[in-house]
Amino acid sequence: xxMNLIKVVPEFIMLGTAFLLLVIELFIARGxxxxxxxxxxxxxxxxxxxxxxxxxxSALGGLFIQDQVAIxxxxxxxxxxxxxxxxxxMYEDKIKHWKGEFYSLILFSIAGMMLLASxxxxxxxxxxxxxxxxxxxxxxxxxxENRNTIEAGLKYLITGALASGFLVYGISFIYGSTGATGFSxxxxxxxxxxxxxxxxxxxxxxxxxxxxKISSIPFHVWSPDVYQGAPTPVTxxxxxxxxxxxxxxxxxxxxxxxxxxxxxxxxxxxxxxxxTLIFGNLAAMPQKDLKRLIAYAGIGSAGYLLMxxxxxxxxxxxxxxxxxxxYIFGILGSFLAIVIFHNSEGSDLIDSYAxxxxxxxxxxxxxxxxxxxxxxFPPLGGFIAKLYIFAAAVKEGLWVLAxxxxxxxxxxMYYFLLVVKSIYLRPPHNTAPIHVDxxxxxxxYVVNFATIFLGMYPGPVTDWVMDIAKVLF
Amino acid sequence: xxxxxxxIFSILAIISAVMVVSVRNAVHSAFYLIVCxxxxxxxxxxxxxxxxxxxxxxxxVGAVMVLFLFAVMVLDIGKEQFKEHLHTQAIPAxxxxxxxxxxxxxxxxxxxxxxxxxxxxxxxxxxxxxxxGKSLFTQYIFPFEVVSLLLLIALVxxxxxxxxxxxxxxx
Numbered sequence: 080x081x082m083n084l085i086k087v088v089p090e091f092i093m094l095g096t097a098f099l100l101l102v103i104e105l106f107i108a109r110g111x112x113x114x115x116x117x118x119x120x121x122x123x124x125x126x127x128x129x130x131x132x133x134x135x136x137s138a139l140g141g142l143f144i145q146d147q148v149a150i151x152x153x154x155x156x157x158x159x160x161x162x163x164x165x166x167x168x169m170y171e172d173k174i175k176h177w178k179g180e181f182y183s184l185i186l187f188s189i190a191g192m193m194l195l196a197s198x199x200x201x202x203x204x205x206x207x208x209x210x211x212x213x214x215x216x217x218x219x220x221x222x223x224e225n226r227n228t229i230e231a232g233l234k235y236l237i238t239g240a241l242a243s244g245f246l247v248y249g250i251s252f253i254y255g256s257t258g259a260t261g262f263s264x265x266x267x268x269x270x271x272x273x274x275x276x277x278x279x280x281x282x283x284x285x286x287x288x289x290x291x292k293i294s295s296i297p298f299h300v301w302s303p304d305v306y307q308g309a310p311t312p313v314t315x316x317x318x319x320x321x322x323x324x325x326x327x328x329x330x331x332x333x334x335x336x337x338x339x340x341x342x343x344x345x346x347x348x349x350x351x352x353x354x355t356l357i358f359g360n361l362a363a364m365p366q367k368d369l370k371r372l373i374a375y376a377g378i379g380s381a382g383y384l385l386m387x388x389x390x391x392x393x394x395x396x397x398x399x400x401x402x403x404x405x406y407i408f409g410i411l412g413s414f415l416a417i418v419i420f421h422n423s424e425g426s427d428l429i430d431s432y433a434x435x436x437x438x439x440x441x442x443x444x445x446x447x448x449x450x451x452x453x454x455x456f457p458p459l460g461g462f463i464a465k466l467y468i469f470a471a472a473v474k475e476g477l478w479v480l481a482x483x484x485x486x487x488x489x490x491x492m493y494y495f496l497l498v499v500k501s502i503y504l505r506p507p508h509n510t511a512p513i514h515v516d517x518x519x520x521x522x523x524y525v526v527n528f529a530t531i532f533l534g535m536y537p538g539p540v541t542d543w544v545m546d547i548a549k550v551l552f
Numbered sequence: 553x554x555x556x557x558x559x560i561f562s563i564l565a566i567i568s569a570v571m572v573v574s575v576r577n578a579v580h581s582a583f584y585l586i587v588c589x590x591x592x593x594x595x596x597x598x599x600x601x602x603x604x605x606x607x608x609x610x611x612x613v614g615a616v617m618v619l620f621l622f623a624v625m626v627l628d629i630g631k632e633q634f635k636e637h638l639h640t641q642a643i644p645a646x647x648x649x650x651x652x653x654x655x656x657x658x659x660x661x662x663x664x665x666x667x668x669x670x671x672x673x674x675x676x677x678x679x680x681x682x683x684x685g686k687s688l689f690t691q692y693i694f695p696f697e698v699v700s701l702l703l704l705i706a707l708v709x710x711x712x713x714x715x716x717x718x719x720x721x722x723x
Contacts, residue, residue, distance in 0.1 A: 180708060191701075202692065202695045203695045205695075213705050217713060275662075280659060
């Protein structure tokens with residue numbers, strides 16, 4: 080029985096910062112809470128530094144595993160935390176009550192995702208998943224003066240509870256047919272006893288339950304309404320971090336625990352992936368609201384990532400990890416631009432973005448780079464990530480899926496280019512320039528640079544993720 | 553003998569669970585849920601897990617359901633608010649349920665659960681609570697602590713969503 084608490088230090092720092100904010104909130108008067116964001120960002124940076132000193136191993140009686148993949152995803156979540164906290168500082172004036180708790184809950188949810196990335200047992204995984212989910216349920220309904228937000232929160236809660244039911248039911252069958260809850264113990268059990276029908280049933284139900292977290296078919300319905308109705312920083316958190324958390328557990332369950340019966344889940348995941356790709360991208364085309372468009376595009380992205388899951392190889396796992404990195408930069412850069420634009424114009428409609436390039440070239444450029452990277456336009460980061468995913472799918476013989484993916488990538492370029500056309504080519508409704516303050520400029524420059532750099536010179540990062548992806552198998 | 557009791561309890565549990573979702577009145581629905589929970593508690597006793605059975609009764613039947621009933625009565629959800637809203641989903645739902653039942657029935661008839669049963673020591677029977685407590689605070693400390701965080705967040709969330717800040721707080 081080994082506790083090995085040193086391995087949990089990054090989570091402790093994150094949780095400690097969250098608690099600190101909850102307590103400070105009690106002692107200060109009403110008013111702005113911008114410095115909460117600064118404290119949170121400092122806490123996240125401290126977490127990031129402590130991650131650099133982490134060594135691999137297991138802790139807390141073997142239910143917590145610190146491998147390279149966990150550390151990589153934790154670093155991604157810390158990056159999300161920094162950017163989302165910054166977006167929250169920009170957004171803060173729209174939150175009327177409980178501003179301090181808003182910052183604190185964001186940190187709690189990130190800490191939960193970090194725990195999720197390290198879970199190596201169905202019990203700790205499920206409990207961490209619910210912890211993240213409860214934080215996000217509250218955050219999605221946070222500005223409850225707004226009708227849309229209440230609707231978003233309720234939809235998120237109800238579909239989340241239903242998906243959670245599927246997941247637990249599935250896990251109970253997996254436990255019933257292998258007699259183990261630890262991921263590596265399940266893998267060992269499968270080596271001696273081949274999978275039974277109950278195992279396949281449990282596996283299918285668990286995958287269906289997990290599709291809620293990554294917003295793919297069949298649990299995708301919540302995402303457009305929630306993305307549109309929830310406060311924008313929460314949308315950013317859901318789009319970037321929550322999706323990453325969903326994929327790290329899918330990889331651990333399918334690759335590590337159930338890798339022995341790949342033949343049983345490969346087709347199932349491939350079908351979900353294909354349906355998600357087609358639905359997400361086609362439904363994104365007629366959208367008028369940019370947040371809603373990003374929600375449908377996010378469903379499409381889940382389809383691409385599931386394609387890499389279906390491939391079930393080291394190449395696929397590495398592709399997922401690289402895709403999440405480029406996705407985080409692309410999507411969070413876009414959301415920062417959206418929040419700044421919304422502060423000035425009070426609208427998220429694509430129509431209102433007309434002529435943005437003449438009013439604020441930097442915002443226009445950030446949306447251009449961010450959205451086209453998500454669409455997979457060369458030479459941006461997202462293009463390389465999609466290329467790796469297609470390569471992984473083709474290598475495993477998933478030709479049909481790869482063709483669907485390529486066609487849908489072209490569709491996604493179409494609807495993102497419509498936004499870009501509105502931004503660059505249409506005449507503005509109003510010619511007043513939009514002011515972007517100095518720090519926001521700096522953040523946008525860094526994020527855009529990262530997206531372009533990952534597209535131009537991906538070599539070191541991709542070599543690295545392909546190398547660490549091996550630990551999953 | 554045990555099998556007969558198991559079938560009695562589980563059939564009652566299933567019937568009451570179906571009633572929970574099919575009756576119109578929210579209070580009746582809550583009572584059926586209590587019946588269902590009690591049957592599950594009885595099954596736990598058959599499985600030699602008296603602590604779980606007691607927790608099931610205390611926490612679910614005692615605390616959670618009383619809270620449910622309170623909420624239902626305070627909110628005064630009458631029958632009329634439970635009109636059919638889900639006409640369009642009835643047929644797909646029935647198809648899914650039948651498909652799931654058919655799959656389960658087929659799998660049960662195949663009878664392929666061949667996994668050895670869990671470790672069942674004498675200690676687990678005679679000192680049930682002690683064994684559970686020990687493993688909660690040693691092997692399962694990670695999920696246990698995460699659950700405590702979850703409860704804290706649920707508390708904060710409930711306050712944040714429902715209570716509006718008092719105007720009297722200093723500006």
